[in-house]
Amino acid sequence: MKVECKISEDYKEPCAILHINRMTQAIAEIISMLEKEGTDSQTLIAAKERKTYFIKAEDISLVRTEGREIVCYDKNKGKYVLDKPLYELESILDNHFVRISKSAIVNIRQIDHVEASLNGTMELVMDNGITDYISRRYRRIFKERLGLG
Numbered sequence: 001m002k003v004e005c006k007i008s009e010d011y012k013e014p015c016a017i018l019h020i021n022r023m024t025q026a027i028a029e030i031i032s033m034l035e036k037e038g039t040d041s042q043t044l045i046a047a048k049e050r051k052t053y054f055i056k057a058e059d060i061s062l063v064r065t066e067g068r069e070i071v072c073y074d075k076n077k078g079k080y081v082l083d084k085p086l087y088e089l090e091s092i093l094d095n096h097f098v099r100i101s102k103s104a105i106v107n108i109r110q111i112d113h114v115e116a117s118l119n120g121t122m123e124l125v126m127d128n129g130i131t132d133y134i135s136r137r138y139r140r141i142f143k144e145r146l147g148l149g
Helices: 025-036 086-092 136-145
Strands: 044-049 051-056 060-066 069-074 078-080 097-101 104-107 113-117 122-126 131-134
Touching: 051 078, 060 086, 060 097, 086 104, 097 131, 097 136, 104 122
Parallel strands: none
Antiparallel strands: 044 051, 044 078, 060 069, 060 104, 069 078, 097 104, 113 122, 122 131
16 A cells, blocks of 8 residues: 655644545544544554554553663553654653653553652552552652642
């Protein structure tokens, strides 16, 4: 399939025109996804094992840097690679996501519990069992987003 994308400030909102010889299930799904763009559900494009996936933001529990890659984990511990930097993802994702360190963003709806550790950081455990740490630098912001002060 040939894909062409034109970017211009003249466009007030995105518009997609498809030139097809017949409707297929795959094209119908793409149309449905495009029509939902800009509604409550945000979708990120991610890669896993040389395949491309469309992941709903509400299904993401954790986004973090691992080596040179930005990865996200879904509800089922599925690991996907994203092509956007963390600062861009932070601005794209809704207010249910909060930065917990220089290298991680979490979905506060999927937090199981938080534990204090001796060195001043806090360990965060997600519903899917994945853990990360809230650094001292981001602890105040994290607590404010949860309404804890």
